[in-house]
Amino acid sequence: MTNLMLILLSDNIVYVVLFSRSFAYLTIKDRTPQILTKVIDTLHRHKNEFFEKHGEEGTEAGKKAISLLSKLRNELQTDKPIVPLVEKFVDTDIWNQYLEYQQSLMKESDGKPRWFHSPWLFVECYMYRRIHEALTQSPPIDDFDVFKELKEQNFFESQESIISLCTYLQELMRTIEELDEDQLKNEFFKFLQISLWGNKCDLSLSGGETSSQKNDLISSLEDLKPFILVNDMERLWSLLSKKTREKASVRVDIVLDNSGFELTTDLVLADFLLSSKLATEIHFYGKRIPWFVSDTTIHDFNWLIEQVKHSNHKWVAKCGVDWENCVKMSRLVYHDHIFWTLPHEYCAMSQVAPDLYAELQKADLILFKGDLNYRKLTGDRKWAFTIPFHQALSDFHPAPLCSIRTLKAEIQVGLQPGQGEELAASEPSWLTSGNLFYLQTFVLHLTCGMDGRKHKIEEDEADGIWRNG
Numbered sequence: 001m002t003n004l005m006l007i008l009l010s011d012n013i014v015y016v017v018l019f020s021r022s023f024a025y026l027t028i029k030d031r032t033p034q035i036l037t038k039v040i041d042t043l044h045r046h047k048n049e050f051f052e053k054h055g056e057e058g059t060e061a062g063k064k065a066i067s068l069l070s071k072l073r074n075e076l077q078t079d080k081p082i083v084p085l086v087e088k089f090v091d092t093d094i095w096n097q098y099l100e101y102q103q104s105l106m107k108e109s110d111g112k113p114r115w116f117h118s119p120w121l122f123v124e125c126y127m128y129r130r131i132h133e134a135l136t137q138s139p140p141i142d143d144f145d146v147f148k149e150l151k152e153q154n155f156f157e158s159q160e161s162i163i164s165l166c167t168y169l170q171e172l173m174r175t176i177e178e179l180d181e182d183q184l185k186n187e188f189f190k191f192l193q194i195s196l197w198g199n200k201c202d203l204s205l206s207g208g209e210t211s212s213q214k215n216d217l218i219s220s221l222e223d224l225k226p227f228i229l230v231n232d233m234e235r236l237w238s239l240l241s242k243k244t245r246e247k248a249s250v251r252v253d254i255v256l257d258n259s260g261f262e263l264t265t266d267l268v269l270a271d272f273l274l275s276s277k278l279a280t281e282i283h284f285y286g287k288r289i290p291w292f293v294s295d296t297t298i299h300d301f302n303w304l305i306e307q308v309k310h311s312n313h314k315w316v317a318k319c320g321v322d323w324e325n326c327v328k329m330s331r332l333v334y335h336d337h338i339f340w341t342l343p344h345e346y347c348a349m350s351q352v353a354p355d356l357y358a359e360l361q362k363a364d365l366i367l368f369k370g371d372l373n374y375r376k377l378t379g380d381r382k383w384a385f386t387i388p389f390h391q392a393l394s395d396f397h398p399a400p401l402c403s404i405r406t407l408k409a410e411i412q413v414g415l416q417p418g419q420g421e422e423l424a425a426s427e428p429s430w431l432t433s434g435n436l437f438y439l440q441t442f443v444l445h446l447t448c449g450m451d452g453r454k455h456k457i458e459e460d461e462a463d464g465i466w467r468n469g
């Protein structure tokens with residue numbers, strides 16, 4: 001049953017609202033409470049560790065964090081108002097200013113921003129920021145990463161694939177100097193697809209359920225190709241190979257997504273780019289706080305390289321030693337700016353985090369991994385499927401950039417006329433099932449206006465979850 005409804009909102013944009021159960025609604029209604037319950041369960045299971053480490057104070061801290069998170073879950077499930085952050089942290093004021101901005105978008109009659117009455121992107125990011133606040137309010141366990149176990153499990157369960165990946169890379173290293181241009185391009189395409197496939201291993205989509213990479217990836221690449229919806233690899237190659245011919249140093253920046261298997265595929269891609277001299281330095285961007293369950297923090301990055309270095313498989317261990325050396329020689333550089341864990345869409349970066357924008361401008365190419373980055377690149381708006389990618393970026397272009405993303409949310413641009421409709425006919429959940437891949441490049445610096453309609457996601461009842469206001 002769907003109802004049509006016209007709503008006039010404070011910014012005087014009229015939305016025709018179709019009430020249909022949406023991915024955003026199901027995320028907030030079902031998946032985020034499930035994730036919170038897993039976090040509370042994790043804290044319960046670490047009670048003894050907290051006591052052993054910190055005595056009675058640790059036990060009390062665990063209880064406090066659990067009660068704060070239980071309160072958060074209740075606020076979410078009963079659609080309470082979104083409350084300001086209270087614990088002083090580097091981004092507390094920015095978050096509370098953003099909450100005031102959301103309030104300003106609402107009509108007085110709509111009251112305050114609530115969990116089911118706010119943009120999905122904001123509410124989902126806010127939930128992870130409140131999890132972080134609950135821990136920082138519970139010293140001495142304030143530095144405990146409630147998602148650490150899940151991220152490590154993903155890595156350990158993907159060992160088969162990691163071994164085949166590292167073995168392939170090390171075997172290629174033996175002959176990489178002799179590859180001709182075509183052979184090099186084909187290897188580049190392989191490592192790009194491996195990094196793309198790695199994005200399927202995402203624990204927030206799975207609600208924390210295991211999502212490791214079980215089968216051998218290299219041999220599956222041909223089977224994977226039909227699932228690539230937009231494939232700009234050729235354009236990516238011509239951009240990068242041209243830069244390599246023209247410049248002595250070429251910098252590729254990779255905005256990371258999930259730790260575990262996906263991070264391993266990104267390190268393998270980075271190693272290939274450096275070893276093939278397609279790049280001379282790689283800059284990685286991770287998250288400052290635990291984020292969307294599986295996203296990479298500096299602790300995850302250092303832990304993974306250490307694990308790989310100490311592997312009992314010789315080619316895996318060789319990769320770990322190489323990666324550690326690249327970090328020491330600053331050929332691999334890791335950044336974790338707080339902006340990446342704010343709710344802002346990326347077209348706001350030059351205002352909100354001009355230092356980060358200036359850093360990205362030094363890159364010859366930026367690769368954005370994953371779905372959440374794609375949502376922030378496109379402002380989480382309901383663009384028509386055929387809107388060009390550069391237009392959806394709404395003036396965000398620090399450097400030529402490429403989104404490498406598995407579709408997991410109901411946003412998609414850059415398609416051919418009819419392509420989205422065709423996919424919907426063949427697989428109704430094509431946007432959120434995580435079965436389709438998306439390698440879209442924006443390599444030309446074009447300015448563009450913001451003409452995307454904002455995305456409104458509704459479910460059956462009168463309330464709805466809105467995308468970015």
Ligand SMILES: O=P(O)(O)OC[C@@]1(O)O[C@H](CO)[C@@H](O)[C@@H]1O
Pocket residue numbers: 027031124199202203204205206257258292369370371372373375406408409
């Ligand atoms: O960025 P990633 O790891 O590819 O995906 C993030 C994600 O799991 O979180 C949101 C739903 O909870 C969606 O953006 C997407 O499904």
Ligand SMILES: [Mn+2]
Pocket residue numbers: 202204257258292294295370372
């Ligand atoms: Mn993620």
